Amino acid sequence: MSRMKVLCLVLLCILIAGNEAKVFERCELATVLKRGGLDGYRGYSLGNWVCMAYHESRYDSRAVGPPNWDGSRDYGIFQINSRWWCDNGQQPTANGCGKPCSAFTTDNISEDIVCAKRIVQDPQGMDAWVAWKKYCKGTDLSQWTHGCRI
Numbered sequence: 001m002s003r004m005k006v007l008c009l010v011l012l013c014i015l016i017a018g019n020e021a022k023v024f025e026r027c028e029l030a031t032v033l034k035r036g037g038l039d040g041y042r043g044y045s046l047g048n049w050v051c052m053a054y055h056e057s058r059y060d061s062r063a064v065g066p067p068n069w070d071g072s073r074d075y076g077i078f079q080i081n082s083r084w085w086c087d088n089g090q091q092p093t094a095n096g097c098g099k100p101c102s103a104f105t106t107d108n109i110s111e112d113i114v115c116a117k118r119i120v121q122d123p124q125g126m127d128a129w130v131a132w133k134k135y136c137k138g139t140d141l142s143q144w145t146h147g148c149r150i
């Protein structure tokens, strides 16, 4: 094969890889969430947030959930809901975080973190996340940050 062809294949691979969803590693995510100030936010230790993200999106920053019963959808690593927290342009929304839902499906999760902080300020706290309530609440959360250098 010519050098040019090899180079083209390499570029193609880079393009394909670049289009793939960013799926975080557990400790990578823990580090980003900690930097974002979520460790201990409203009394919820870092393990709560990592566990929630795992069960909501499997750490996939571009996850979009299937339609919910009310036609809303859930977006991004924290599966933020379009009925209450963001605008997907498809239905009425309270848009509590004041963002298009597309802001929560990028590899840069800093907007997701800002919105999660808003969500957790409501009286129900992290109960807002069904998967957290079901799989994380009241469990030993140390495993979620175990071995992470943070």
Ligand SMILES: *[C@@H]1O[C@H](CO)[C@@H](O)[C@H](O)[C@H]1NC(C)=O
Pocket: 108, 109, 110, 111
């Ligand atoms: C991520 O987004 C935030 C706000 O939208 C911005 O301030 C920050 O620089 C971005 N980070 C990277 C690595 O692009």
